[in-house]
Amino acid sequence: MTYAEVFRAEWGQVVATLIRVTGDWELAEECAQEACAAALERWPRDGIPAKPGAWLTTVARNRAIDWLRREAVGAAKLQEAAVLTQEPAPAYDVQDDRLRLIFTCCHPALAMEARVALTLRTLAGLSTAEIAKAFLVGETTMSKRLTRAKQKIRHAGIPYRVPPAHLLPERTPAVLAVLYLLFNEGYSDVVRSNLSTEAIRLARLLVQLMPDEPEAAGLLALMLFHDARRETRLAADGALITLDEQDRTRWDGVLITEAEALLDRTLQLGRPGPYQVQAAIAACHATARTATDTDWPQIAALYARLPQTPVVALNRVVAIGMADGPAVGLQLLEQLSTDYYLLPAVRADFLRRLSRRGEAAAAYREALELATTDGDRKYLAKRLAEVSVPS
Helix, strand or coil, X not given: CCHHHHHHHHHHHHHHHHHHHHCCHHHHHHHHHHHXXXXXXXXXXXXXXXXXXXXXHHHHHHHHHHHXXXXXXXXXXXXXXXXXXXXXXXXXXXXXXXXXHHHHHCCCCCCHHHXXXXXXXXXXCCCHHHHHHHHCCCHHHHHHHHHHHHHHHHHHCCXXXXXXXXXXXXXXXXXXXXXXXXXXXXXXXXHHHHHHXXXXXXXXXXXXXXXXXXXXXXXXXXXXXXXXXXXXXXXXXXXXXXXXXXXXXXXXXXXXXXXXXXXXXXHCCCCCCHHHHHHHHXXXXXXXXXXXXXXXXXXXXXXXXXXXXXXXXXXXXXXXHHHXXXXXXXXXXXXXXXXXXXXXXXXXXXXXXXXXXXXXXXXXXXXXXXXXXXXXXXXXXXXXXXXXXXX
């Protein structure tokens, strides 16, 4: 494991613990960064410690004590430093500061986007630029939002804790949104795959914490279905492998079985929500023996039950096109009004299946210009090459 991978894996825990013991978000992040810098100085010489998270947290905590003493302008700061000095070492494997951090960030006093962005910055260690890209806003705008969110938490005296049971429902949608974004960030980026693992771990904790909340279990099932296919999503050169071409014998059957059981129990509660519906769609793919066995009419019907965002609408058209033929899908595609980057890729696929190679090539070129990941670009370039070769 490289130093960068260690830092990514431990960042959320270090920052969350520092926030708990100092109550200062900016100080926690700054001291965590200093601890990582100290590690880069010492670890090449001494080796990575057996418990790197404990090492980083201890160093960061000592930096916080030094800062409080150095910046002390009165008895209050000195007393704060004294209390921090006497604070016992954190119980790394008992108390889950990261779960506390999620619920603190998802306080209803904060706007939804601020809740999600703040958690991704503080818990996952994503840069402001990365979060800004995810929200389709400028980096300066996102930086201001994060600063305002931290100030609001501090000025409002929002407690750093998992709230009591009667307050959980009002924060649940934001918490689930955070976990799903965290999962997707790691699922789409091999370098950040630890984020998906962390999202699943936190989702399991959330299900234990809220056993009667069906959407929490639905989200966990959804992530498990997706994670079961992780090893088959990319080719050796990093190109995306679509569902119909993935080696299903390599899918993780243990995860799929767990997800199925979880989804079945959840649906019995009789309160279906978007995450449960998405998990049911993922189940249709996961349980089909081959791509041709996939129940596309059922998938199209399930997509119709979701809020019709541009992504959902496009996926529904794909499902209908797979069920009723590419000509039907192409006709429905023309009715969509969206600048979602995958739209020309879907159009290209329908045209390819209709043997309209010239038009398909043009659509693949358009999609290639809009693609945002290396995996997508390599896949689209491969398809473009296929339709560009004379019949």
